[in-house]
Amino acid sequence: MARKPRAVAGERIAGSAIDRLRAFAVDRATVRDAAIATAGGLDNLWTKARTAEAGPVDVVDMFAGCGGMSAGFLAVNALVPAYRLAMAVDIDALAMRTYERNLGLKPSLLNLHDYAEDQSAIVREVNARRSSPDAPLVLIGCAPCQGFSSHRNAEGEGDERNSLFLTFAKVAVAIGPDAIIVENVPEVTTDRYWPVVRRARRMLEEAGYHVVLTAHDMSEFGVPQHRFRAVMIGLRRPFVMPRGFLSGTARRTVRQAIGHLPAVLPGQISPHDAMHRSAGHRVSTVETIKAVPVDGGNRPSHVGPDCLRRVGERQGRAAYEDVYGRLWWNRPAITITGHARNPASGRYVHPEQHRGLTVREAALLQGFPSTWQFEGSVGPAFMQVGNAVPPPFAAFLATHLLGELFGPAVEKTDREVDILHSLGPSFSRLIPALKAGHRTLHDRMARA
Template identity: 45%
Template sequence: MSKALEPAGPSDGVNRWGLVDLFAGCGGASAGFLATGAFDHLWAADNDRWAAATYEKNLGHEVATVDLLEVAESSADVWAAGIRARHRGPICLVGGPPCQGFSSHVKVRGDSRGRNTLYGAFVTLAIALEPEVVVIENVPDLFATRNWELFADARSRLSDAGYRVRARILNFAEFGVPQERFRAVVIASRADHPEVRFPAPTHAQGAFSSVQEWIGELSPVASGEVAEDDAMHQASRHSKATLEIIRQVPADGGNRPIGVGPECLDRTRTSHGGYTDVYGRLAWQTTAPTITARCRTPSCGRFIHPEQHRGLTAREAALLQTFPSNWHFVGPFDDRFKQIGNAVPPLAARRIAEAVLSGGSHSEAGVVEIGDEPIGSSFSVLIPGIRRRGGRLAEGN
């Protein structure tokens, strides 16, 4: 489990890369990049105090808790000059800016193209910093119709600033992450730098990493219990009614039986086949579903342990996100899961970092390359077809 993120040997010190991580969260992206041994931490920012504390505790680097929208609008050039003054080598800027903007900014300033959103602020800071490579990670619906103008404008701005911009939807399971985790990834390479390709897949569909590989050796804990040797391996204290449902769900990938639990779930299953994952168990020999901020709660998806009668612990969720087994999440119980669910899996980040370092003409992972049109109204409706086609959105992609 941990070998995937063991730091590589130190580089020769020539042209070392600098890493700037915006919307850094609890450190998933930074952990993956720094594990290559070729990147030096330059600057990180996030306005979530618990996530920032987790980043600092585990990575040992300070996180600036600043308003990046304000920095982008008032002092982007000063900010960029300060970072550039501290590093002579190439820089990679990474981040997962949210698509949502501050409604007060949009309303007051009449922003119709997303320049005053956090996503737009990220692009403004990227243009000011002029890093050799920019990597953006986000939800797949970044490329959906409702967000298309935001993405298209950002791509245009980066292109006008001298970047070659490529965008794909990736399934991080292709990099060894034991989840079916589809994500939007944008890689922009400066014109005077070799073009960066997307990472090569390390795992094929049918041979993805399994739940058992990553959490199968953890000690059992019951509802409401915490492991003696690991404060992060703590299960939610479920209600009696929830436990009655869980005990009736078959082990190792089982679904909630008809007639068990809320009647509304049966009605939706009968009418349109919906919510079959609710109160479902993970299966030992397959990947997990996407780990979310609500993965401790059985009513929020297929988040029941394969055998034990409870939802996932923070340690299990973190391992399925490929965090190191000694990673400590700072903050209240629920906030740990929020940090984990929102994070970039460190193993996926490491594969992207390796692609940044190597360039080359390898085969590239990806569900689909994004062109001049949105993927549709929502990515979720496309997932069944992707599975049928062996992990691709359409034939030929």
């Protein structure tokens, strides 16, 4: 049976820990400044955060992966004791090992599919990990995104991974946390997947939660890449949604993120950092990369695999220009995916060096602390990075959330950026105009 939502987090807990959070959250402008500082300075705060005093708010991270979202929540403790990582759940053994190595908590090997019909067992598991039954609780559910991805758009609602979205909503209702956080690819806001998202949202609303769904470019939150993501938040009282703090040329760039790293050859491991290693490349791949102009250059139409040249000849112009393309030094990277190790997968070639990205470079472009260690070989490490929530965004969100859970109440939920209807057949078609600044997500939401 679902727990009845309470209006104020920690209302039945007395003590200095909650009082400190209420004092921290008394002014929303101050909380926003702190959120910006945490997101922008996460790497510098990380050493302190790992050993800082835990806070009174329990965090349960479903689909935790290698720990991107949890890292952001833990980083807040460098400013104020706020969060305690109570439980993490995943089914990827290597990602779980990475999570434990960096965050000190061993994730539970649980498959949420097993709780689609009966959530009582997972409720018991969560309750057993909580610091107390009355402790404020944040439940995070970043379900595997591939089922919703535009690269897998044939399966639609029938894809098993899409049902995880609904199962998570059922689990959330059964657990009854104070806050629910969902992050996923923006395709969840499009026609094909909208019925799944609408049903999940309705479940939460019928359980008493105020729910808002929006979408952001993670570069607005200090992540040095263009990465559009859908974010759904549910709270037990009216709340204000987070908004980014960077735009235009103020966004963090590739140079700011990785420009300080030493040069390495393809497949070579840096003697200073075992994560600073790229995949090995064939001689033909290296020759193709050498022909690509530095700093954002595209692959010339006459070089590269025969299949690309044949397509280009049929079209009368270069085909798939991003393939083997170089990143720009002074722009954010493109979206870092699990396949970013392969120069043939997109614009994933180093701006100057003749190779693809290293694990460390990809992790820094995703916003991970510079000391983060990944378990597994290059391929699995890249998959962990590409599937992760960028920690700077998670840190901003976690700080912002303190203002909504413990700060002064607002009269009504912020609906300005709420997506209430499908944004159309494809989100990816909107991205070029969004990047160019010809339209904004909020404009598109208003017309939906």
